Amino acid sequence: MGFYPTCSSHFKRVKIKLILILIMAAYIFARNEHYIGWKSYFVRPISKDHVRALVILGEKLDLDFLSPPHPEREALVLVPPKHQLEFITRLKYFTIKYWTHAENVKAALDHDDELLRNWTNVILRGGGTVMPYNSYLNLDAIYAYMHDVSMRHQKTVTMVTAGHSFEGRPLRYLKISTTNFQRRLKKIIFIDSGIHAREWIAPPVVTWIIHKLTDDVTEPKILDDFDWILMPIVNPDGYEFSFSKKRLWRKTRSTDTNPKSYRCPGVDGNRNFDFAWGATGTSSNPCSEIYRGNKAFSEVEIRAVRDIFQTYFNRMSMYISMHSFGSMILYPWGHNSSVSKYSFNLHLASSAMIKAIKNASLPNFPAYVNGNSVQTIFYTAGGAADDYAHNLGIPYSYTFELPGLSGGMEGFELDPMYIEQVCTETWLGIVAGITKTIKLAEKDRS
Ligand SMILES: [Zn+2]
Structure with a gap:
């Protein structure tokens, strides 16, 4: 008698724990799911022409600039998955220097959530x-x-x-x-x-x-x-x-x-x-x-x-x-x-x-x-x-x-x-x- 209820309550507890973990995981997943597949890059324009090209690309490729491009510094930009290839191709064409900030924007945001x-x-x-x-x-x-x-x-x-x-x-x-x-x-x-x-x-x-x-x-x-x-x-x-x-x-x-x-x-x-x-x-x-x-x-x-x-x-x-x-x-x-x-x-x-x-x-x-x-x-x-x-x-x-x-x-x-x-x-x-x-x-x- 004693064993089964204990066991079942133990399983119940494990089940509840598991459900809680899944809910939390789903919550974290849901928080930043918009950014699945997104990448972020630093871009480093060195001329007005570079900046203009970036502004035009921004409108064309739905880029999300977290800082505005400027010839004297790097800007940080979020790039949606469907435009990443074209983004890089265009940067190379315009000889605009770039480097990756986050390969996985969602993971970076999940990490930020922990810190926040x-x-x-x-x-x-x-x-x-x-x-x-x-x-x-x-x-x-x-x-x-x-x-x-x-x-x-x-x-x-x-x-x-x-x-x-x-x-x-x-x-x-x-x-x-x-x-x-x-x-x-x-x-x-x-x-x-x-x-x-x-x-x-x-x-x-x-x-x-x-x-x-x-x-x-x-x-x-x-x-x-x-x-x-x-x-x-x-x-x-x-x-x-x-x-x-x-x-x-x-x-x-x-x-x-x-x-x-x-x-x-x-x-x-x-x-x-x-x-x-x-x-x-x-x-x-x-x-x-x-x-x-x-x-x-x-x-x-x-x-x-x-x-x-x-x-x-x-x-x-x-x-x-x-x-x-x-x-x-x-x-x-x-x-x-x-x-x-x-x-x-x-x-x-x-x-x-x-x-x-x-x-x-x-x-x-x-x-x-x-x-x-x-x-x-x-x-x-x-x-x-x-x-x-x-x-x-x-x-x-x-x-x-x-x-x-x-x-x-x-x-x-x-x-x-x-x-x-x-x-x-x-x-x-x-x-x-x-x-x-x-x-x-x-x-x-x-
Ligand atoms: Zn603002």
């Missing part, structure tokens, strides 16, 4: 007060921190909920001001990040700026002289999805812009603004990573950013959209090859940023480059935030491509040991850039 479990499993101490900069934080942790800061600095910080995302998550930003946004002559600086979900290094940079304007003020003049709007996660649905389901998710998660959107959800938020919407460098195919949506501002998340611009553009002197990766500061115009009449000042201020970043950077980080989007990355894109802002009259409008991994690493992640470094050097760059714009304004007045 340790990197993202963080409990905030003090109810959100202490923000760790040695791991990537999910949406709840970032929102808890924003709430906590706004509670502890009620005189200067206001948290705004500007609506809800497609899946119903709050869209939140902080307004920081020593004069409650009441001084009409005070200029506003607006910085956002997380429009592209997978670019995880960008949101901590924006929360670090919040930290430097509240708990650790080392530049009081910059806090006093400007009002600030800081939105760390423009696209909360995509951001959460990149944590829970698909690490390399880039777009929003909407399913209502096209009949195909149920199969291929999401819109590239940085192609969804109503300036040169639908121009080159965008796609009308919902399955593309650069799908622009069925109309400008189709995305509720992007309408929330639009409303910030519409309310404050008269007072905004600077807008920065934080992205990764590539160590670049890009400025308008990006929708075509024309030059902004403000490009001289845009260049001077971004050069000041780069100089300050370089002084604070690490030897293994690539040097920043700056320039007009089209002339720097030879790529035009309609419907982007920086062009939209500049067209509204915001003079200093930038896209930052923050530093990322460089050649030779196995996975796709910037090691969290570098998060704080990227935050501190970028803040110093922004301070130097703002200081430069003040000097340029004084020069213009005199």
Whole structure:
């Protein structure tokens, strides 16, 4: 009597264990199954012609660039199985140097998942007060921190909920001001990040700026002289999805812009603004990573950013959209090859940023480059935030491509040991850039 039940319960336990293992295996398999057969490569263009060829190949072969090609550095690109042969053949034809990053993208992502479990499993101490900069934080942790800061600095910080995302998550930003946004002559600086979900290094940079304007003020003049709007996660649905389901998710998660959107959800938020919407460098195919949506501002998340611009553009002197990766500061115009009449000042201020970043950077980080989007990355894109802002009259409008991994690493992640470094050097760059714009304004007045 005793033996059989024990044995059967033992078998039951083994069976349950086996089922659990299978479920876990299926889960891991399912997580990155989209990337079965994909490979990733570093490409090293050395001329503008090389970069142009890569951009054209990108559109033709559905390549997914994790960093934009540039003649002074390597770019990382994901290549789907059906186009790998042609990809290599074309690179050889154009004599573009390349080397493999991951033979098996799915395996590399599975490996990253293991690391990320340790990197993202963080409990905030003090109810959100202490923000760790040695791991990537999910949406709840970032929102808890924003709430906590706004509670502890009620005189200067206001948290705004500007609506809800497609899946119903709050869209939140902080307004920081020593004069409650009441001084009409005070200029506003607006910085956002997380429009592209997978670019995880960008949101901590924006929360670090919040930290430097509240708990650790080392530049009081910059806090006093400007009002600030800081939105760390423009696209909360995509951001959460990149944590829970698909690490390399880039777009929003909407399913209502096209009949195909149920199969291929999401819109590239940085192609969804109503300036040169639908121009080159965008796609009308919902399955593309650069799908622009069925109309400008189709995305509720992007309408929330639009409303910030519409309310404050008269007072905004600077807008920065934080992205990764590539160590670049890009400025308008990006929708075509024309030059902004403000490009001289845009260049001077971004050069000041780069100089300050370089002084604070690490030897293994690539040097920043700056320039007009089209002339720097030879790529035009309609419907982007920086062009939209500049067209509204915001003079200093930038896209930052923050530093990322460089050649030779196995996975796709910037090691969290570098998060704080990227935050501190970028803040110093922004301070130097703002200081430069003040000097340029004084020069213009005199
Ligand atoms: Zn981006």
